[in-house]
Amino acid sequence: MRIKAKMAGVASGAALLVAASVAQADVLFWSTQAKPVEEAQSMRENVLAGHGDAVDYQPNDGGPWLTRLNAELQAGDGTIGVLGALHGDFSAMNPDDLVDLSDMGVGSASETFNNLAMLGTDSAQYIPWMQASYIMAANKKALEHLPEGADIDALTYDQLIEWSANVMEATGEAKFGFPAGPKGLKHRFFQGYLYPSYTDGVVRTFASDAAVTAWETFLELWAVTNPGSTNFSFLQEQLLSEEVWIAFDHTSRLANAFNERPDDFVAFPAPAGPTGRGFMPVIAGVGIPRTAPDMEASKALVAYMLSPETQIATLRATNFFPVVDVALPDDLPPAVQAAGGAVAKMSASPDANPGLLPAGLGAKGGDFNRVFVDTFERIVLAGQPIRAVLDDQKVALAEIMNETGAPCWAPDAPSDGACPVE
């Protein structure tokens, strides 16, 4: 009897507490960005606290983010006020599910970004929010091993390989780090850096002879790459633990290294190949789903995110750079200064060959990335012959392009209709 009474007590207590949970009316900011706990905390305390209305900032993994959003769209009744995500996340959505934001009068200073944000329609489906890029970082101990005559701000891929080989000879360990881990952003390296630098294209030139050279070069680089790289997803960790001395990664995935030990690391531009110094921006945007509970409040929050002060606060919180014209203050964190310098040098270099994010692929964006990851795994990890793998993967790539009808984007030459794989 005693047990029964206890259990009844627990049950009724639980029921009471359930009834006591109250709903709030904050604007829900449903984001895939600024997910690490420190960044999320900083978004809440330093960025969103300045907005008039209370904002509930909730960063999520991509899976739950999309599932919840789709559920609300299907049910036709939502709690999400504002979406924060990468360009790729938005382009995978149906533009009809996003509120048209053209009449808001806010946008990025870059017309390219604003055009991307239209998602193939003729009005803004989301507003560019912040940008980042991929750069190189090195431990200062590695600098003495730089090949003779090499300028760290104007490296070539061959010099990078030679440098990494020198370090390997001196230390006995392969100390170049590459984000080939499960959550690593390796596909962006191939799409935005290796291919543009060697083939002056991504889709058209996927299986060209120049692409074979590119992969041969990458194999040389892989020979002096830390074999643990297939587990590396955030190179800041390996830089800090000194498993790796030279690294390529997303600026925000290198930030902790610079912030924790600013005097030990240098940031520098990505290397150049025969067709220039390929590099790629990363764009995150803010949008409003058509099920937002309070449209005015959502729009007010979007406008707030684009104001210059918020953009600088966001830069401090997330290491993502502003998309509007702002004067950057001098007291920025070390990671921001280092990355900002490297990105500026990269885009200002005489041989700069900027690529764009894949556009017009819609829901096939993931499959597009998969082609590059598979090619990497087959050529580099499984050691299959380059020509055969490229001819094989080319079919998968052509299928994606034909299915989506996506036209070519820079640095590929423009196309009428779907971008052809030549």
Add this chain to the structure above:
Amino acid sequence: MSEATVDAGPDDPRKAGKFVYIAAVVLLCAWVLVPLYFLLINTLSSPEAVNAFPKRFVPEFDLGSLTFFAGFEGMLVALKNSILVAAITMVMSITIGAPAGYALSRFDFKGKGLFRLLILLTRAFPLPLLALPLAVMFIRTGLDDTVFGLALVHTTLAIPFAVLITFSLFSGIPIELEEAAWTLGCTRLTAFTKVVFPLILPGITASAIFAFVISWNEVFAAAVLTIENRTLTAFLLQNLDTSPLHLKFAGGFILVVPALIFIFAVRKYLFAMWGIANR
């Protein structure tokens, strides 16, 4: 006899057996305790010490990482939600699962074998697949973003364990005990509460622990089905994988401790199942 053991020397097979036994116990304890110990050390270390190699074996009692989480908005609410969801899951999975287990062990009915198999089916579908239709339904019925709604989902996940554990326990208790109670004036219900229930209490605890752990660890449904009322796992775990190492350790520690406390609190009921209680 005693002389023989003394003379046997180091080759005594019993001694060797004992050595293997002790080694196995030590290994098993280390298997569980060493990771927990490292988690504790790294939680109490500064970021530099966490990234350093070789690792330290003594914590330096740097509370930086824990202090960060103390100031992390919404932690306590999330912890409260987690405990609530886990508690409701426990109560519901046992209230539903135990009678089902009893029925399976005491009564013969058509399709019993099939039923036992079907009960496992709730675990056959991955949650990411079920989450979308569930979320749509929850939004339409108003269960969305409630602790109770999430507990319903977790109960579904926990029920197979509750049913199968209690089923094997009831089967282990001779029906004669119940029959004796009936002849001595008990009804079916009182025979159950006074005779059978005390005997299976340890099994109930075991299924309660299962239910608790399942609910405590579940992320996907929690992340999709709750917004304001997030559980600690949904609130923290998703954000930890991309966080710096020292915060990963501290966050992991925070996620592990409540579960450990719960298991310690109920351990005496659990041990009773293996007949080592009250010794």
